[in-house]
Amino acid sequence: MPVAVAYAVAGFSLALLVLASLKAEQAWASVRQGRQGPGGKRRIRKVPAAMGGPEQIGDSARLRFRVLLLDHDDTTVKGTEEVHYPAHVDSLRILRPDLVPVSLEEWFRRNHDPGVSAYLKLLFTSEQMVQEHEIWEKAMEQKMPAFYEGIAELLKEYRARGGRVAVVSHSPAHVIQRHYDAHPWAEYIRPDLVLGWDQDPAKRKPSPWPALHALQHFGVQPAEVLALDDLSPGVKMAKAAGITVVAAGWGHNVQPIQDYMRRECEQYFETVQDFADYLLTSRASAL
Template sequence: MLKFPCLVLDHDDTVVRSTPTIHYPAFAKTLKTLRPDVNWTLEQFVAYNFDPGFEAMCRDILHFTPEEMNFQEASWRAWSAANIPPAFEGMEELLRRYRLQNGVVCVVSHSSEETIRRDYHQHFGFEPDLVFGWELGADKRKPAPWPLEQIMAHFSLKPQQLLMVDDLKPGWQMAKSCGVPFAFAGWGCSVESIQHFMHQNADYDLRQVSELQQLVL
């Protein structure tokens, strides 16, 4: 019997290595157009995505207008459509074994549902049971508790039967608000401040995909 019957996975830099290959290059290209005087490193971009978060970063730090937000989103979608990020080593085996034991796989992410389902089909040969992506809007997007509430209601599960796996704060905030255990996906993170926060606050501080496999299987 699985310790966690439902695995709730973030997508970017948890299941696939997408920030270095898609999100950062796309955003750097956007900055060259909208804010040519801003030159962030990959580490700075990741740190701002962690705190204050992507939307707040665009709104409060870069002061994007609604029109500029639409421009950056269109640029990001174009880059995402043209590129499939690589899956982390060990993730395919983990998900295959987990599903063989009738585990439920859900995704709560700031990527689009279309992109998530494409990546799962490409790398793992199946699509998640439920996907909650960026297009749902701010009130239904993590860190809002709505995705986890929907998952628990749909599968008649209690909070302790889920495990939220994420590399950034919105996933931790969402899990905490619902009483769902949280595991830090540290295999895709090299930013020391994020590692420190997660070491202090995550229920499970994981640095390798193999550690997640040992935990859930």
């Protein structure tokens, strides 16, 4: 081979190597940049997935759990603090001015045990329950609770890897959908299935029906599903369906609830980041 040709081939090969190196550096820079949001805010740490564009991401076989059963209030959004508890205080002021509302912490306790419906029936007559429900619905229409920091990033990453999300909540389905639709990342984090408050008690937590319906909807086995909740109804639902359940501990810090969740759940997570590290760990790494 003539010397000039050899130098040309070598130079071309070197250029290809430099180009490949630059592309790899850009890809990893993108991953590193993804850990910060606008203004330098910290985002969910990425557990590196397969590199290559979005069309190559989404192999749910890499995930430890293919489906996430996700609670809404006090797990995903600050629902109780910003919407439901203030609505309860308004209900008592209007319908039962003779009663003093319990504290926010005690309200969490009553939602945990005996459950919100059972507790409200102790306070209101059947006629008042209708009015209480109207006050509650009005509050939900007027207020938009904030998502917990890191939740949107977690859901975006999980769904990008092929994970599917079913929201199971005591809030109405249309309200939950409105919360997601209002988020700037709605197209990336919107759940695949929403099972909200149902007038039939057999179709809402702690009944296993929502979980069993999700299994059928996604065509998966219980071992492929993870439930995340902050209160006992979600725990009871998941266990009755044979699904692993873990606790979201970042929404409140009420000792009896925390003790129960630590005892009954597979894991107890105090931060969204800790849960993200657990959920996004690949199946192979978890073995």
